[in-house]
Amino acid sequence: MNDLRFMELVSNWLDGSLTETESAELQTVLESSADRRSEFVDVCGLDADLRLMSEVVIETPVSADSLRESTKAKGVSARVVILAAVAAVLLLAIGYGIGLDRNRDAEPQIAASEVASNDSDEVVEAGCAVLSRVVDAKFAGEVQYQEGDSLQPGQLKLLSGAVQIDFFSGATMLIDEAAEVQLISSWEAECAQGKVTMHVPPPAIGFRLTLPGMKVVDLGTEFAVQVDGAESSLHVFDGEVEAHVPGSQMQIIREGSSLKKATDLPVVAGVSNPADFPSVEEFERRKEEYYQTKTKQWRTAMNEVRSDERIIGCYQFWRWEDEKWDRLVNNFAIPKRPYSHGSAVGARWVDGRWPSKPALEFKSPGDRVRINLGKDEYEGLTMAAWLRVDGLDRKYNALLLSDGYEDGEPHWQIDQSGRLMFSVNYLRSPNDAKQKRKPNRQNQIYYTPPIFNAAGRRWHHIAVTFDATTGEAVQYFDGKEVSREFSEHHQDGRQVTFGACEIGNWGLPIEGESFPVRNLNGRVDEFLIYQEPLSGDEITNLYELGVPN
Amino acid sequence: MNENSSSYETFVRLLIEEESAVKAYVRRLVPTWHDVEEVVQQTSLIAWKKFDELDDINRFGGWVMTIARFESLKYRRSIARSPLVFSDKLAEQLADSVGNIVAGNADRQQALEGCLQKLDQAKRELILKVHQPGVTIRGYAQQNSRPEQAIYKAVHRLRQKLLMCVKQTLADQGLS
Numbered sequence: 164m165n166d167l168r169f170m171e172l173v174s175n176w177l178d179g180s181l182t183e184t185e186s187a188e189l190q191t192v193l194e195s196s197a198d199r200r201s202e203f204v205d206v207c208g209l210d211a212d213l214r215l216m217s218e219v220v221i222e223t224p225v226s227a228d229s230l231r232e233s234t235k236a237k238g239v240s241a242r243v244v245i246l247a248a249v250a251a252v253l254l255l256a257i258g259y260g261i262g263l264d265r266n267r268d269a270e271p272q273i274a275a276s277e278v279a280s281n282d283s284d285e286v287v288e289a290g291c292a293v294l295s296r297v298v299d300a301k302f303a304g305e306v307q308y309q310e311g312d313s314l315q316p317g318q319l320k321l322l323s324g325a326v327q328i329d330f331f332s333g334a335t336m337l338i339d340e341a342a343e344v345q346l347i348s349s350w351e352a353e354c355a356q357g358k359v360t361m362h363v364p365p366p367a368i369g370f371r372l373t374l375p376g377m378k379v380v381d382l383g384t385e386f387a388v389q390v391d392g393a394e395s396s397l398h399v400f401d402g403e404v405e406a407h408v409p410g411s412q413m414q415i416i417r418e419g420s421s422l423k424k425a426t427d428l429p430v431v432a433g434v435s436n437p438a439d440f441p442s443v444e445e446f447e448r449r450k451e452e453y454y455q456t457k458t459k460q461w462r463t464a465m466n467e468v469r470s471d472e473r474i475i476g477c478y479q480f481w482r483w484e485d486e487k488w489d490r491l492v493n494n495f496a497i498p499k500r501p502y503s504h505g506s507a508v509g510a511r512w513v514d515g516r517w518p519s520k521p522a523l524e525f526k527s528p529g530d531r532v533r534i535n536l537g538k539d540e541y542e543g544l545t546m547a548a549w550l551r552v553d554g555l556d557r558k559y560n561a562l563l564l565s566d567g568y569e570d571g572e573p574h575w576q577i578d579q580s581g582r583l584m585f586s587v588n589y590l591r592s593p594n595d596a597k598q599k600r601k602p603n604r605q606n607q608i609y610y611t612p613p614i615f616n617a618a619g620r621r622w623h624h625i626a627v628t629f630d631a632t633t634g635e636a637v638q639y640f641d642g643k644e645v646s647r648e649f650s651e652h653h654q655d656g657r658q659v660t661f662g663a664c665e666i667g668n669w670g671l672p673i674e675g676e677s678f679p680v681r682n683l684n685g686r687v688d689e690f691l692i693y694q695e696p697l698s699g700d701e702i703t704n705l706y707e708l709g710v711p712n
Numbered sequence: 713m714n715e716n717s718s719s720y721e722t723f724v725r726l727l728i729e730e731e732s733a734v735k736a737y738v739r740r741l742v743p744t745w746h747d748v749e750e751v752v753q754q755t756s757l758i759a760w761k762k763f764d765e766l767d768d769i770n771r772f773g774g775w776v777m778t779i780a781r782f783e784s785l786k787y788r789r790s791i792a793r794s795p796l797v798f799s800d801k802l803a804e805q806l807a808d809s810v811g812n813i814v815a816g817n818a819d820r821q822q823a824l825e826g827c828l829q830k831l832d833q834a835k836r837e838l839i840l841k842v843h844q845p846g847v848t849i850r851g852y853a854q855q856n857s858r859p860e861q862a863i864y865k866a867v868h869r870l871r872q873k874l875l876m877c878v879k880q881t882l883a884d885q886g887l888s
Contacts, residue, residue, distance in 0.1 A: 174871060176796065178842075178849045178864075178867075179743060179744045180849065186798075190799060193798070193802055194801065194805065200806060201809060201810065201811050203740065203806070204806065204810070204811035204812075205879075206871060207739040208736040208739070208811065209871065209878065210739055211736035211738075212820065213840065214735075214843045215732055215821075216825075216840065217840045217844040217845075347830070348825075348829070350884075350885070351826065371884070
């Protein structure tokens with residue numbers, strides 16, 4: 164029996180459409196050949212895998228309830244609870260990869276880590292690579308990626324600049340200037356246009372790169388490809404690769420050689436020149452140059468921000484390299500307020516929004532920056548910060564909290580579900596006090612919807628403005644308004660004040676109160692405080708002048 | 713109670729790890745996917761009832777597969793009158809067959825996912841749709857007003873293509 168007939172019989176068997184005669188035919192073959200039995204077993208395995216995957220595709224939304232319901236509806240005999248739970252978890256486990264079907268626009272999406280809402284609390288991610296370096300890059304489409312973002316399988320189109328992609332397999336891809344690549348998996352990619360350099364260390368040997376008219380399988384090496392319209396070329400700088408060109412035999416291309424293929428023309432061999440392709444050295448040089456310019460531009464732009472007459476705290480997290488005591492966090496506001504400089508406790512100096520822009524990293528329960536803005540009272544406030552959240556470990560994760568949370572003092576934090584949470588504490592008015600209600604405090608609390616998910620190494624700009632005369636608080640995320648609210652507890656004539664505060668922690672609560680741990684897990688590299696609510700346009704400007712790329 | 717609920721959790725975790733392997737195994741022994749689900753459900757129940765008899769949970773995989781084998785052969789006899797049921801001899805042979813693809817679940821499924829993504833959108837949809845619960849090729853063809861034979865052929869070809877691709881992928885990774 165030939166392969167086709169055999170496959171046909173097996174297919175019919177799987178589909179339940181095998182006739183009695185066919186069944187006998189299939190049995191005879193299977194009984195007499197161990198090879199056919201092995202093939203049969205493989206196809207059955209494939210069928211089972213496909214069925215499990217198909218179940219995932221149609222079951223949306225993914226929840227145990229919907230699964231139980233749909234199972235019942237199909238009239239399958241009532242299932243044990245165990246299986247429903249098992250299946251619900253399986254959906255989460257197998258759901259990735261097929262995601263491409265649902266997001267078939269195929270723009271690679273940031274793999275948003277999601278916390279499963281039901282049986283499993285495991286965070287899941289659906290990426291195949293990480294964007295590990297980015298220099299002045301512009302991407303086609305709406306999503307502008309940042310360093311540290313996870314990339315899902317799909318198309319990545321670079322309009323300008325340069326990026327490095329680290330595949331989960333260990334292979335590294337450098338792309339320079341306009342290029343179009345398709346990420347297929349941790350082990351495979353396609354280059355449809357542009358220049359790409361690949362570095363494939365031993366763990367990633369076997370990585371495949373497809374070009375129009377050519378497929379390259381790496382044998383542990385450094386090589387580059389260039390695709391220009393219908394012409395593809397391959398250049399090997401180190402080690403060797405397999406080149407598969409349809410219609411001709413597989414060739415091994417060794418160090419220093421190259422191969423060109425244009426549509427309808429035979430393959431041409433040549434000599435490769437590494438200088439024509441993206442290299443890590445060139446990459447680093449450009450990156451340094453770019454960020455030096457970036458830093459200069461940013462510092463110039465900040466001069467205007469510093470001298471705004473409404474600013475009272477301008478913490479730029481600028482580190483003095485030759486300073487032995489590097490705990491000082493200067494307030495750059497003009498005119499100078501000498502007693503308002505901050506002091507870093509525990510927090511370490513690290514890279515900020517871009518290399519050469521310092522930031523403080525908050526990790527341990529003790530890490531904080533202490534500041535004191537005095538007891539002046541204001542009609543409102545604005546706080547605006549650049550930060551990177553690495554995890555929402557605490558019930559409340561501190562941004563800026565006043566020590567005692569006394570009358571008129573603000574607290575700004577992120578709660579565990581990723582919502583920004585701004586509040587001002589007011590003592591109850593004498594009228595309330597007569598009613599002898601306890602405790603004698605009245606919080607005005609304002610929440611945004613959940614906005615943080617701590618995925619990747621993304622920097623974000625957040626801001627809150629509060630008008631003490633109207634009780635309105637507006638919060639912003641990356642320059643866009645995300646919540647606007649009046650508090651029901653608001654009473655006119657109450658002002659705000661800061662006093663002694665901490666950025667990234669809350670260490671000195673009022674006496675008699677318990678002492679919860681609220682340190683931020685992440686980095687801060689700019690914190691601005693104004694004595695008035697800024698307008699939405701002004702917040703957008705602050706965001707735009709500080710965007711890292 | 714506590715001890716019981718924690719052993720339940722262990723059991724569910726182990727079962728999740730093995731379920732796709734169990735289904736793939738049972739698939740070769742019973743004629744329809746509905747039958748596979750029946751057998752796997754029965755297997756899970758029996759495994760849970762006997763779970764405290766298993767002294768080494770590292771052997772869970774082989775243990776549950778033995779139950780699945782027994783349950784499949786037993787189930788086969790209950791539907792023995794169907795023309796599709798294979799002879800006892802063949803069923804035993806199949807139950808002991810290893811197959812060419814011996815990679816673990818995760819590797820095999822990852823390879824398959826990669827291969828599915830290489831298909832164009834229409835083909836990927838077709839192959840996934842005809843494997844959805846309750847869907848047969850005949851039903852699918854009727855619903856989409858397409859000639860049944862054409863769909864059969866397309867599905868045969870896609871199965872072959874995917875199988876080749878999975879084998880190749882695993883071989884490339886040194887896993888098969």
